[in-house]
Amino acid sequence: MGRKPKADKSNSELNDYGRRGTSQEKSVLMSLKDMVKTDGKVYYILWKYAPDLLPKNTLENPIKTFEDLTAAYECIKPDQRICENYLMEENVQKAVKWLRSRQHAQKMFDLYDEFCKKAATGDVQAFKAVLEFGDKYLSDTKEAELLKVLHNVNLNSDDEEEDDFSFEE
Secondary structure (H helix, E strand, O other): OOOOOOOOOOHHHEOOOOOEOOOOOOOHHHHHHHHHOOHHHHHHHHHHHOHHHOOOOOOOOOOOOHHHHHHHOOOOOOOHHHHHHHOOOHHHHHHHHHHHHHHHHHHHHHHHHHHHHHHHOOOHHHHHHHHHHHHHHOOOOOHHHHHHHHOOOOOOOOOOOOOOOOOOO
């Protein structure tokens, strides 16, 4: 009994940096590159709409201004007006829309987490928001079945109506 030989790995399994990785999804950077085709446009889009995603934007060397961007990436045209004109191109607009959609989805999940925390403390309105979010955005999960059951539950804690049920001992 010996060790099995390693399977031959092809270059098609290499990640964005030429290394083998486990991620099955393309990075945001690679997705944008596929859409707009040029590095300069990708870095400009990221600088304008998602600067935290710029690979060279670090705490030690933050990229805050257009001059910082051109110093960090040689592929950026030194005239900001040229880069602003990129935003009029159809493929760039599609890329920005895609990026904004991803950002919006992440913000929605962040809000969902906040409402879950509030709902856990007994906040009825937060609980309603969690149910609504789950119904709209998480409907392909098993949680959706529970949401359907709870959809008609009266959550008003201020109602002074008597319950429809009683417990018998």
